Amino acid sequence: MKLITAIIKPGKFDDVKNALRAAGVKGMTVSEVSGVGRQGGHIEVYRGAEYPIDLIGKIKLEILAENKDVDSVINTIVKAASTGSIGDGKVWATPVDNVVRVRTGEKGEAAI
Template structure:
């Protein structure tokens, strides 16, 4: 099993959710986060004063998939979140040792 953590632009959330549903991913967790990478924030103008915004709004998506669904899931996220502009985001993949569904006690892939 693999944990996929993707940091994407907020307006791409619905497209990514739909793409994941198409490849059979049944559940995701999405969190509003702030951060910056190479784009290093931007400058905004408010009431005539210019100020620097260092942390940009992003969405962090977390999904656990069976190892055999990994490539299809990564491709779905990549295609749906892609704009071709700086700040599209990143995807991190981590191994998961054990999963337990609290309600039923199912473990590992049957718990997904």
């Protein structure tokens, strides 16, 4: 089992969500996050005073997937989230030891 984490542009969230749905992914956890990467920040100007805005708003998706599905889920996200410009985000997968469904107590891949 893997935990797939994706950081994407807020404007691409609907595209990614719809693509994942179409690919049969049933669950995900979504949060609004801010961060900095190669895109860098931007400068805002108030009454002539410049304020560097370092952190940029992004959407974070977390998806638990069986090992056999990991590559296709990642590909789906990458394809749907891409605009080709800097700041499109990142996707990565980390191993997961165990998963328990709270309602039934099912464990492992049965709980995904």
